[in-house]
Amino acid sequence: MDTSGSTEEKSKEKERKPLTQEERVKIDQMFSDLVREMKKHGLPDVDALRNAYNFALKVHGDTRRKTGDPYITHPLSVAMILAKIGHETDIIVSAILHDVVEDCNVTVEQLEKEFGRNVADMVNAVTKESRKLSGDPEISPADLDDLSDQKFRTEIQKKHNRKAVYVKCADRIHNLRTISVFSEEKQRKKAYHTRTVIIPVARAFHIHKLADELANLCFEIENPEMFRRVGTKYRKILKQNSDTLYGKDGLIETTKRLIFHGGTQSGDVVSVDFNERSEDNIFSRLPEMMDTADDLERVLTKKNVPLFDLFFITSDLSQRNPEDIFFSCYSNLHASRYHFTITEIEYPKYREQYCYIMEDVYGTKYRLHIQSETQHLEYDHGILVADVQDFRNGLLGDISNADGTFEPKMIPVFKKDGTSMLIEDGATVLDFAFAIDRNIGICAKYALINGKMEQDSLRRKLRAGDKIEIISDHDKHRPEKDIPHATVRWFEYVYTREAIRFLSRWLEKHMDSGSPTMVVQDGAGKKYEIEMAATVLDFAFAIDEEIGLHLQKAYVNGCKEPTQLGKTLRYGDKVMFEYDVHDKETPVFSWLNLVKTRKARERLVRYFSENYHKG
DSSP: OOOOSHHHHHHHHHOBOOOOHHHHHHHHHHHHHHHHHHHTTSOOOHHHHHHHHHHHHHHHTTBBOTTSSBTTHHHHHHHHHHHHHTOOHHHHHHHHTTTHHHHSOOOHHHHHHHHOHHHHHHHHHHSOOOHHHHTOTTOOHHHHHHHHHHHHHHHTTSGGGTTHHHHHHHHHHHHHHTGGGSOHHHHHHHHHHIIIIIHHHHHHTTOHHHHHHHHHHHHHHHOHHHHHHHHHHHHHHHHHTHHHHSSTTSHHHHHHHHHHHTTOOTTTEEEEEEEEOOHHHHHTTSGGGOSSGGGHHHHOSTTTSOSEEEEEEEOTTOSSOHHHHHHHHHHHHHHSTTOOEEEEEEOOTTOSSOEEEEEOTTOOEEEEEEEEHHHHHHHHHOHHHHOHHHHHHHHHTTSOOTTSOOOOOEEEEEOTTSOEEEEETTOBHHHHHHHHOHHHHHTEEEEEETTOOSEEOTTOBOOTTOBEEEEEOOOSSOGGGOOOOOOGGGGGTOOSHHHHHHHHHHHHHHOTTSSOEEEEEETTOOEEEEETTOBHHHHHHHHOHHHHHTEEEEEETTOSSOOOTTOBOOTTOEEEEEEOTTOSSOOOGGGGGTOOSHHHHHHHHHHHHHHHHHO
């Protein structure tokens, strides 16, 4: 959407010129490319897309943008931005149509009739207020903008309409990419609005990848000289280190080989990517090191600023925690000729997930992000992409009974003992666990299906006739010894309303401030509260950092044989430790794979970082 105001609305009406045959061919190709991109991510409703395209092409007609391009190229470009993320058809249709109400005298009611309520509501959310709609013919453009922002914030608070945020972000991205035809004053005004209104909304919905691109575009507009200098120096550093970094025998490819073949189980790791950073992202940490703008050359070095965001992505089907998988191969990375060493833990601004700062033998820094596939999807594109429940509810709305109620289709499955039960079609292993027993569900780990010994994920969708055995840390005879494994991420695994309801209540009760806790005792009988699923080594650090750093042996519940330091503790366990503060052999790198609590992991990272720099 272009800048608001009655003067511009009038001028837009005059910006008409019939489409040439060459332009029409180009526009049709843009639509074909859009459909092709969507097919990479799933099975789009091509008929719905084509209907939206033909409708938008007709109502925008021969209107042109300030750039001189046919106006239809703008909504198609916005749609392509979202298609590359992998959005479903309704959002792409909304992107194609996002300007028709504002610019083409199309009503929201018309859109609802032609394309359904979801699309109409999303378009309405991103449509700016007009003098006609406001009821005040004398209202100023500035007040209209304020009303439009207020309307947008109100509309996206409605659960069914939250995905309009993606359309708004993509629309603004394309507008900023093509903003050079406007005056410098108008460009800065648009950048200011983006930073103060749109980016905060995107951050609130965790849509960080689009927010990061918006921030970078704003930086280029607001401070073009600094933007150019940061980019030039960054590319210069990359070029100076190209012989080390790139090529089949370079650091990047060698590191990938070390990870995929050096300690990880087959299928655990999905990808290892070294992503270059944006100018805004790099510059965000530099001002605190600079006294004047001239200090940029001095402070922008590979020793001060991580050159890459390194993403270590694990499979959602893996039974192991992503960090456990990474640290199982960390020793190989540290022992390699590049001598990778984690030196600190960073908590990026706006991000929900912390990352590690890793340094190689040349002093080059990297920001290491250890994530599952779903975590990475959330990290890049926001909580709404991962919120399959919202999308599912939208589908169910069209297949209700005459009385407005929904009767789900049921399928037969079998319990471990061979008895049958009915469960909703679409239910997962985790839904089945909750249906058997709520406590089994909360403590579920994985499943064995149809007599196979291969572990199946809790998120696997069940098929009619499946026989399921749930492996759970629930002890029905001594429930006080249960080990819950439920997290907020499990909302992505459950389908049935019963499972969702119970999981919500349990998390509300047990996870107000993070992970649930349990009580364990030291050798003297003193009680400590520690996170559920903590290990013996975590407990040592919880008691005293020196015990944790110099732990030699541990004995659980009076057993005469020492236990493994990575053993998961249960509620009420009593642990006696042996440690020696003069022991030069501890800690060891493999300990990072044994600890589960933040306190223990941060202390170990700090220890290895200090000793790395000393050595």
